Amino acid sequence: MNDILNISRRGLLQGAGALTLAFAIPSDILAEAAKKLPRNLERNANLASWIRVHADGKITLLIGKVELGQGTVTAAAQIAADELQIDINRLDVISGDTFEGPNERTTAGSGSAPGCFPAVHQAAAEVRHILVHMAAQKLSVEAGSLTVLDGVISDGAQSLSYWELVDGLNLNVEPTGEAELISIDRHKYIGQSVPRFDLPAKITGQPIFVQEMHPEGVVYGAIARPPTYKSSLVSADFGPIEAMEGVLKIVRNGSLLGVVAKRQEQAWAAALELSKTAHWNVQSDLPGHDGIFEWLENADSEEKELVNEGSQDVAVSRVVESTFYRPYQMHGSIGPSAAIAKLGTDGIMTVHTHSQATFAAADTIAEFLGMEKGKVHCIHTQGSGCYGHNMADDAAVDAAWLASNMSGTPVKLQYSREEEHKWEPYGTAMMMKARAGIDDNGDVVTWNMEIWSTPHSTRPSGQARRVLSARYIDPPLEMDKRKDGGPPNYAAARNGIPLYKFENTRVSTHFVPEMPIRVSAFRGLGAYANAFAIESFIDEIAAESNADPLEFRLRYLTEQRAVDVLKKTAEIFGWDNWEPKKNIGRGIAFAKYKNLHAYCAVAVEAQVTPRNGKVRVLRIASAADCGHLVAPDNVANQIEGGIIQSLSATLKEEVKFDNTSILSTDWASYPILTFSEVPPIEVELINRPGLPYLGTAEASQEQVAPALAAAIYDATGARMRRLPFTPDRVKKAIKG
């Protein structure tokens, strides 16, 4: 095994190897059944990739989706335990291991519930099916007469356990798609709030994060970053740096400079000094944070019409027009990204990484280092919450690069706070221009929204040219021209098409491929900005039409589940009997993530102090429909977390930069919400047993900004159309 950390879970795999054939499945059945398999299982059509049964009474579940703090691993185990009919404590889970488990691609986009969970259901059911049929054969009874209780297969008179059947069990077979799932009424774990597997370690101080692991003989790395994105190295004097305490090695490839030292702090200090003393050619051509929207509007862009139903050239009584702005915002992981890498004597590069896409990361590292694909082994090891594509992949590549220069020695690298703040790929700045025509009754006749955006994803996906360090090596690897994401998920236009049924609707994008500021996937992609624009604009039109914003939305919503979450939110907020008070307002907003995932509405009550523009959110209520709930408390945690994170983004967050550098370099220059600023939040979930699992992690990222903007309007009459709603901006808006 190449595991650097010697994690004890490895022991679980002993004895799980090749076992003799027990069951042959005719290939014509396989061909027929393959169509029925959940997609992730079809892509990894070998049961041993998912489940391994051990003679000691334990079962290993292997999944490709990884734990980012969203509870996916525990929820997947709940499903496996129910389908296998075992006590959940028999399960150990390995996730995101490129030499062991299934490749479920990226853990992102609220895709684990709809993608991984059905695959685990079917894989576990297939394994149960195989074991039950083995038992039936051995006991000379009909399989249909057997039941399973915690792994013991019995017909009431005689029994055999899974653990007794390990010898002779062959799971290196394709799933048939024939095994029946356990019915909902027999679920013991699905639908229950099972405590997360990973929390005891995090709460009692056991090693679980890659950031807190320090394997035997480890040395520490750091990158000497250039002054800004567009920099090239002219010269550097390594001598004084090599003489610094603890420094073991300086590595250079073109303009990319790395340092290896005995301790992390020594590596950081040496890298900082190297960066400062080196001579760099620097370009100063950034538009600056205040100039970015003008830049966006004037940059070369690709125009695309996504929807054009009816006509925009119809008679209307009044026209309403507004423009909405979203600045660059950062993922802002509390723990800067890290990785541990080691080049073994067997030529295998092993990397412990908190990448969301370990299989792609392995290919990316291989390409960056010029290694053969398949010679890089990535093992997902938890990191700080990422909320999208942060610097996890960069760290994996940088650590592997340094480790490739330190053969046989494990190299750990954790970025400094300033490095993570300045160099992570932010959620892009966006601008949305909305225009609506209203008739005499106050109804919407025409709706038109145009969206300006730079790309939303530079995930490496196996391509070295997309990692940060690639642009500095010799010869530099240039980022490929990024495309915008198309239907049904969209990227820039995610949640940009209103679910409200208007007679005449047009939505278009102005996609700007150039990226003056480094960007990539940040929770929800375009959804946060587009929902801000759509829902704010609906509130503006409702006000123009003298309509209640809740009633106004219900006029145009045709989906019952959307209506249900709005009405439930209004009910728990107390919308109908709410009494206006001075400087206190209320607002409500709705979105269905990607227009195809979870339904969620949020109502906000906020107090504004006109004198200084300070906004205090007094309370928030939210109802969400995430389909059939596997882990209700965890879903509530996700909904509440999305609300708080987006409230932070809405009130405070904007990446600042001048013509040369990023100026948001720490938590003082990029402040986020603190405990005293977090309001009471009431969340209610609408469970839909039997309906598909809908991803949750991005379900509540879209509603807070427009609901709060509406509450500020309700309190003061001022419209907030540019994020974030800082006191200065609110004060200015109130003064008009």
Add this chain to the structure above:
Amino acid sequence: MINFSLNDEDVSVEVADGATLLSLLSETLQMSGVKYGCGKSQCGACAVLVDGSKVISCSTPAKSVAGRSVTTLAGLMENGEPNALQKAFIAEQAAQCGYCTSGMIISAQEILDNNPDPSDAEIRAGLNGNLCRCGTHNRVVRAVLRAAREN
């Protein structure tokens, strides 16, 4: 070489010039649950207790703990079991990614040690130096209230 007490055990350790307490605890002594977050006393992820008071270890010289008593998250355990506060965090599932949790619990322990019956607002004020990005603030406050109630 400095001597100090770490989670009730005597430690003698060589300390590099300029090393922070964070570096000593997390790297040299491999104490999990002491995590680097910002290096500037802005986020609280690296908090530990020194003689019972919260200290931000990323901004504290390692040598300053000579002769003193340091408690990390693991050191709050009682007879190998989570203490009342840790149990309350588990009961409330008061984390998502959990990176900031160790610092949160250290801060909360100091709050409870000074005031066994803190109000919601007092808990929040005491935790304002601890940043959470996942948005688990209200769960964390509920966990501290639960620990106060059940103790």
